[in-house]
Amino acid sequence: MQFGIFSVSDVTRNPITGVTPSEAERIDAIVKIAKRADEVGLDVFAIGEHHNPPFFSSSPTTLLAHIAAQTQRIILSTAVTLITTNDPVKIAEDYAMLQHLSKGRMDLMLGRGNTVPVYPWFGQDMRDGVALALENYNLLHKLWREDVVDWQGKFRTPLQGFTSIPRPLDDVPPFVWHGSIRTPEIAEQAAFYGNGYFANNILAPNLHFLPLVNFYRERFEHYGHGTEEQAVVGLGGYAFIAKRSQDAYDRFRPYFEGSPIYGKTYRLEEYSRDTPLSVGSPQEVIDRTLTFREGFGDYQRQLWVLDAMGLPLEMALEQVELLGTEVVPVLRKEMAARRSPGAAGAPTHQSLVQAKYRDQPPRQPRPNANRGDNLTGVRPYHDTDESVTASPPLVVGQAARFGNITPAER
């Protein structure tokens, strides 16, 4: 099981000092937080994608590549990558690039996002949100698995004989989590492809997302990827830890009550009792997290937000430290002791390479010589499968010169 942190990249006023950090300060801070997470042995660091203030993370792959260069073993991921408004072709390229640069220490989580105006900013219509997410992933899935893609959908221009570069590291696509908290179609897509399903287990009553997690497990088995308990489930969470329980509440309260999201709703005590928000001593956070396993079954990834609500950097780093040294080591043992032998392990690049190649060396694509116009042939790589077919588009000028010929006649 993997344990880690994620950030929504909010730039929030510190309610105690009244000072709002600059974007520059928060961007520097998040790099330090990610590096500390790596140092204390957390498994995952994930960052959100936003395109409006008060957030800073508009370009997750740039940030994650920078962090990858300064860390040793932590897996870098997203929470989430917008599968609705990003062109799936660009997602395929950007994340394959990140996969190479991080030597496979990455995966990604796809989601629809929660900002209504983001759709028109990227030329899309919000009313198409679910359909965009589904269709775009169908294409992304193909782009990472087929050297040459012919594709036609509703929302973007068709592709003819297109090759997304670079090919995934070791020709093993990055692992994909589908994030959703209310949409069975997204859970269905995760199940259909045998991908991971992630429920952001915050901002809702305890176990609110259980029906959707169970739906995903049931459909994962239905599609023949394994048993329900072999389905790959991740949960989000929010934690604030102090050595003593009362200190945790006392120190966290001003940030919680000062938060534009949380502060105007329930009291901290009610919120941490009735929702998965985990506040308290290391032991209390451990016990709370174990209740997630009791409710949702064995799962593969637990991520917590630790740095939101205007927490200053020093406090966020202290949270990472407490999580990594006092909470997660115990949770690893406790979760392992309770784990069903049939439950799936957490996917990594190494495990996916092993599953695909066993003891054989992984494929390393080498391009054939060509003009670089993506129109030159059906086999872009030395070793591209002979069965791959493509129908490159006729260039208008050529069509005029040669008449109306079909690809097969050429």
Add this chain to the structure above:
Amino acid sequence: MTKTIGNSGEPMRLVVVNAGVNDPSTTRTLADRIAQKSIERITAAGKTAVLSVIDLAPLAVDIARAVVAGFPEAKVQSVIDTLGGADAVVAATPVYKAGMSGLFKSFIDIVDNDLLIAKPVILAATAGTARHAMVADEQMRPLFAFLRTFPVPTSIFAAPEDWGSPELGGRIDRAATELTQFLLSGAGRSIADAAWQGYQHQFGGNATRAERSAADVNFDTDLMRLAAGGTLQHG
């Protein structure tokens, strides 16, 4: 998914939602009279009925918080569950400033759109003057139409002078009779059975028929086909 309700010996579940805030409350008194008459009518037809009353006033702060937080805490959740389990509803609000009370509307604002599909509802309002007589029909009726319920033809409005008039009792009897006949017909249940998939739903929602597992989900949709690797119609 289809849940048989109110059949054979099982009692009809009547739920009052009362937004009156005083004790004693005129609105609650009106709701009680409507509920009592409805139970009499149901019993006279050879069926049994059980009554639950949801007083909103003690939950006012929790309801307001649920509006802001986006989800209800346990106390409010439990009354939503009670309401969702109703076979028939009496909805009663005082009129403030020419409209239904904000507390009443806030409570309705936090329930799922499909919580009361095809269920019969008696609409009731009280006010300090007869000038507000149309609030039940002009404000509550469209609201319960949005919820895809069956408000019965007779709404009940009571201004101070109505409490001394036998005609109020006559109107209550008429509304209770309408509610009972609708319940006995089974039409609401048949409509929900036959047309459930056609309404907008939330997976894992509060409605008694809400989708909670794969067995409840309709996979024969464009989006579900797309989710399983299919394509949408182009164009």
